[in-house]
Amino acid sequence: MLKKKDRKACMNTECIWLGIVGFSGIIALLYSAIVTRKILSLSGGTFEMQRIAQAIQEGAQAYLKRQFLTISVVGVILTGFLYQSLGYHVGIGFALGAVLSGISGYAGMSVSVRANARTTHAARSGLAQGLAVAFQAGAITGFLVVGLALLGVTGIFVLLTMLETTERFLLETLVSFGFGASLISIFSRLAGGIFTKGADVGADLVGKIEQGIPEDDPRNPAVIADNVGDNVGDCAGMSADLFETYVVTLVAALQIAFLTIKDSRELMVYPLVVSGICVLSCVLSTYAVRLGKKENIMNALYKGLGTAVVLSLVGLTGVTWMFFGFDRVIYDTVTGGYLVLSGAVGMLVTGLLVWITEFYTSTAHRPVREIANASVTGAATNIICGLAVSMEACFLPALVVCAGILCAYTFAGLFGIALAGSSMLALSGIIIAIDAYGPVTDNAGGIAEMAGLPPSVRNITDTLDAVGNTTKAITKGYAIGSAALASLILFSAYTQELKHFFPDLDINFSLSDPFLITGLFLGGAIPYLFSSMSMKAVGRAGAAIVVEVRRQFAEIKGIMDGSEPPEYGKAVDILTKFSLKAMIVPSLLPVVFPLGVYGVISSGFGQAQAFSALGGVLMGTMITGLFLALSMTSGGGAWDNAKKYIEAGNFGGKGSSAYQASVVGDTVGDPYKDTTGPAMNPFIKIVNLVALMLLAFL
Template sequence: MDLLIPVIISCAVLAVLYSLHASRSILAANPGTPEMQAIGATIQQGAQTYLNRQYKTIGIAGTFIALLLGYFLSPFIAAGFIIGALLSGLAGYVGMNVSVRANGRTAEAARTGLAPALTVAFKAGAITGMLVVGLGLLGIVTYYSYLINSNIDQKLLLESLVSLSFGASLISIFARLGGGIFTKGADVGADLVGKIELGIPEDDLRNPAVIADMIGDNVGDCAGMAADLFETYVVTIVASMLLAAIYFMGPLQHLLMLYPLVISAVCIIGSLLGTFFVRLRGDNKVMKALYKGFLATLIISAILVYGATRWIFREIKTLGFLDILPFTEKNIMVCALTGLIIPALLFLITEYYTSLAYRPVKSIAAASVPGHATNIIQGLAISMEATALPLIIISVGLIIAYLNASLFGVAITATTMLAIAGIVIALDVFGPVTDNAGGIAAMAKFPAEARHITEILDAVGNTTKAITKGYAIASASLASLILFTAFGEDLAYYFPHIKVDFSLMDPFVLIGLFLGGLLPYLFGAMGMKAVSRAGRAVVIEVRRQFKEIKGLLTGTHMPDYSKVVDLLTRTALREMIAPALLPLLAPLILYGLIHTAVGQSQAFTALGAMLMGTTLTGLLLAISMTSGGAAWDNAKKYIEAGHYGGKGSEAHKAAVTGDTVGDPYKDTVGPAINPMIKITTIVAILLLAILARY
C-alpha cells in the first residue's frame, strides 16, 4: 500500500512529460508561409491578451473567495481552492498556447495530404488532454498526501479536497462563459454581415471579425474545454474519495480513497498508448482513425483497471477486511467496465445526431430549403430528440452500478468514465485546431485539394467537439449525484438533530425542485443574451468598417481587426460575471430566505431539493444544446458540400441562420452548464461546513 501514492504520482508526471515532449514535436513542424505565420501570430497574440485579461478578472474574484474560505473555514480549505484554480487555469492556458501554434502547422501539413494534417491536429489535442489529466491527478494526490501528513481532522481533510474541486470549477465556469461569449459573438457577427449581407466567404480576410472568430476558437474551445474537463475530472475523483471516506473506516478507508486515484493513474497509461493507434488507413476515413485510438484506449484501460482492482483486493484481503465489504471484486469490475462502456455508447449516439452522414443533420439541411423558419424548427426538434438515448444509457448505467456496489459503485463508474479524459480531450481540441486550420488555408488561398482536406477535418472536428461535450455533461450528472450524497452525509454529521426527508408531499421539496430546475434555464438565458449583445456589437462594428474604410470590400485596404478583438474582450469579460455568480449565490440566497422566514430544517430541505432539480434540468438542457448546436453547424456544412444548391443558395442562407442560433447553444451555454451544476452542489456542501462552525 505504501507504493500506491508514488505510482500514482509517476503516472501523472508521465502525462505531463508526454505533453512537453509532444509540444516540441508540434513546434518542429513546418509553420507554413510567411503570410500564414503572420495570421497565426495575430491569432496567438489576441488569444494571449484575452486570456491574460480574463485570468486577471478571475484572479480578483478568486482571491476574494479564497480569503473568505480561509477566514470562515480554514487555511487548508483556502489552499485547496487556490491549488484547484491555479492548475485549472494552467491547463487552459497551456492548451491554448499549443493550439494556436498547431493551427497553421495543420494547414501546412494539409498541403502534403490528409494523414499528415490529421497527425498534427490530433497530437495538438493529445498534448492538452494529457496535460489536463496529469495536472489534475498530480494536484489531488500531492495535496491529499500533504493533508494526511499534516495530521488534521478527517472532516477538514475532506472539505479541503472539496475546496480544491471548487477552485477548478470556478475557473471552468468563467473560462467557458467568457471564452464562449467571445467566440460566438465574433462568429455571429462575422456570419451575419459577411456571409448573409455581403455574400463573401466565411474565412475572408476582408471581414474584420474573422480573426476574432479564430481567436475565440482557441480561448473558448481549447482553453475553455481544457478547464471544463479538468474541473469535471477533479470533481469526480474527489467525490469518489468522499464516498470512500463516508462508507469505510481505518486502513480500508485509506485504501479505497486511493482506489479512484489508481484507476485514473492506470487509465493515463491507457490513454497514452491509445494515441499511437490514431492512424489513417487506405480508406481515408478520419472518424474511423480517431475511433481506433479511442477503442484502443478503452481496451487497454479495461485490462489495466482489472489488474489494479485485483491488486487492491489482494491488499484488502491481506488487511483482513474482505469479508466485511458489501461488494465483491467482480461487482467493482462490473462498475468500472460500465464506466468505460457508457462513453463508447454516448460517442456513437452523439455521432449519429451530429455527423453529416446520418438522418438528423440531413433533415435539418432539407428543412433549410423552404426557408429560415423551417430550419430553426427542425433544429430545435433534433436538439430535443437528442436527449432521449443519452438519458436512457446513463440511467441503465446508474442502475447497473448501484445494484453491484450501491453508491460507491456509481462513484467508481463515474471515475472510470472520467479516467479516460486524456484521449477524450484530444478528440475535442482536434475540433478547433482543424477549424482554425481551415480558416488559415482559406486566407492563404490554398489550392482546392488542400482546402478539401481541411474541410473534411473540420466537419469531423464538429462531431468530436459535440461528442466530448456530451461526455462531459453525462459524467457531470454522475458526479453531481455523488456530491449530493456527500451533502446528505454532511448534513447528518453536522446537524444530527435535523431530519430531512425529500418527500414530494413536502412543499419545500417542491420549491427546491422548481427553483433548482429553473437555474439552468435562467443561466442559459443570461448566456444566450450575452452572446446576442456581443454579436450585435460586432455586427455594428463590422458594418461600420465596410462603410467607412474605402476599398475594404474590393480588397485594396485591410480592416482593423484589433478594434473587434478589443470590443469582444471587454464585452465577454463584462458579460461573464452575472451568469457565473448565479450558481454561487443561488444556494446561499435560497437557504437564507427560507431559514429566515420558516426555519433551518425547511431551508435544508429546499436546498437539497434545489441540487436535485439543477442536476436534472441541467443535464437535459446541456445535452440538447450541445447536440443540437453541432447538428445545425454540420447541416450548414452539408449544404456547402454541394447539396440543396450549395454555397450562396437560399437553403445555405437559411442554414447559416440555423448555425448562428446553434453557435451559442453548443459553444457557450451548453458546455457552461456542466460546471454550473457542480458549483451549486459544492457551494451547498461548503455552506454546511460554515454553518456548523458558526
C-alpha cells in the same frame, strides 16, 4: 487522526500505490512536453500563413491575460473569505484548484494557436499528415489537463497524509480544490463562449449573408476575432472545463468512500490508482490513431478511443485484483469483481455517449441531413427541425446515464456509481485529445482561406473541420454525462454530511414536503435563467460585431477589392471587453443562488426546512441542467454540420437559398453548443459544491 498502525501502513503499501499515481501524472506531462517539442519543430508554412497565425496568437493571449486579471479579483476575495471562515486548508485548496485550472486552460490554448498553421502546412501534403498534426496538438492539451489534475489531487492527498491530518480535513481541502477549479471553469467557459460565438455570429451574418463572401475570407473584419474565439472558447474553456470535471468526479469518489463505508482508507486510494493506470493506457492509445485506406477520420479517432477503453479495462482489472482480489468481500456484499464491473459500466457509458452524440451531430447520419433538407424551404423550417433534433437528442443519453446509474448501484452501491464516474473521467486524456483537435482544424481552415492557398488544401482542412465539429460535440456530451454521475454523488455526500453535522435534525427529503418541492421548482428554474442570461450576452455581442463589421465595410472602401485591410483589432477589442463584463453575473449565479435559498428559508421557517429546500435545489438543478446541456450541445452541433453538409455541394451548395437558411440556423446553434450548453456542466457542480461548503461553514 489516523492510528499509529494505519500511519505505518500508509507509509508502506499506500505510498507505493500513490507513487505509481504520481508517476502516471508525470508521464502525462512528459508526453505533452515531448509532443510539444515535436509540433513546434514543424514548419509553419509560408510567411503569410505565419503572419496570420501570429495575429491569432497575439489576440488570444491578450484576451486571456485580461480574463485572468478579471477573474483573479474574484478569486482573491473568495480565497480570503474561505480562509477566514473555513480555515487555511480550505482557502489554500480553493486557490490551488483555481490556479491549476487556469494553467491548464492557458497551456491548452498556447499549444492550439501554435499548431494551427502547422496543421495547415501539413494538410498541403495530404489528409493523413493534417490529421496527425492536429490530433497530436490535441493530445498535448489532453495530457496536460489530466496530468495537472491527477498530480493536484494526489499531491494534496499525500501531503495531508504525511501531516497526519484527519480524513475529513483532507476531504474539505479536496472539495475546496474542486470548487476553485469549477469557478475558473465557468468563468472560462462562459466568457470564452460569449467571445467566440459573438465573433462567429457577427462574421457569418454580415460576411456570408449580406456580403456573400466565403467563411474565413480575409476581407471580413471579424475573421481574426472568430479564429481567436475558437482558441479561447473551444480550447482554453474546454481545458478548464474538463480539468474541473476530472477533479470534482475523483474527489466525489473519495468523499463517498469516506462517508458511506467503514474503514474506507483503502477505497479512497483505489480510485486514484485506477485513474493513474488509465492515464498510462490513454497515452499508449494515442499511437493507435492512424488513417486507414478508406481515409475515414472518425474511424481513425475511434481506433484510439477503443484502444484506450480496452487497455483501461485491463488496467482496472489488474489493479482491482492486486488491491482486493475478485472474491473478497470488501464492504456489505461487494467484492472486487463487482468493483471491476462498476468501473466497466463507466467506460461502457462513455462509449455509448460518444456513439449517440456522433449520431446526432455527424453529416453521415439522419438528424444532420434532416436539418439540411429542412433548409431548402427556408430559415424557419431549418430552425424548427434543429430544435426538434436538439430535443430528441436528450432521450438516448438520459437512458444510458440512468442505466449506468442503476447497474453501478446494483454492483457496488453509491461507491459503485462514484467509481463508474471516475472511470469515465479516467479516459479524459484521449477524449480531450479528440476534442482539442477541433479548434486546431477550425483555425487551420481559416488560415488556408486567408493565406490564399489552393482549393485542394481548403478541401482537406474542411474535411478535418467537419469531423472537428462532431468531436467537440462528443466531448461536451461526455462531460455532461459524467457531470450527471458526479452531481448525484455530490448530492449523496450532501445528505450524508447533513446526518454527520446535524444529527438531531429530521430531514428525509420526502416529496410530500412542501419545502423540498419548493427547492425542486427553484432548482429546476435556475438553469433556465442562467441560459437566458448567457444566450442574451451572445446575442448582444453578436449584434455589436454586426454593427462594427457593417461600419468597416461602409467606411473602408478598399476592403472588398483587397486594396485596404480591415481593422481586425477593433472586433477583438470589442469582444474582449464585452465578454469579460458579461460573464460576471451569470458565473456567480450558482454561488449566490443556493446561499440565498438557504438564507431566506432558514430565516423564515427554520434550519431543517432550509436544508430540505436546498436539497431540492440540488436535485432540480441537476435534472433540468442535464437536459438543457444535452439538448444544446447536440442540437448546436447538428445545426453547424447541416451547414457543412450543404457547403459540400448538397441541396444547392454554397450560395444557395438552402445554404443561407443553414447559416441562420448555425448562428442560432452557436451559443447553444459553445456557450450555454458546455457552461451548464460546471454550473451544476458549483451548486452542489457550494451546498457542501455551506454545511462545513455552519
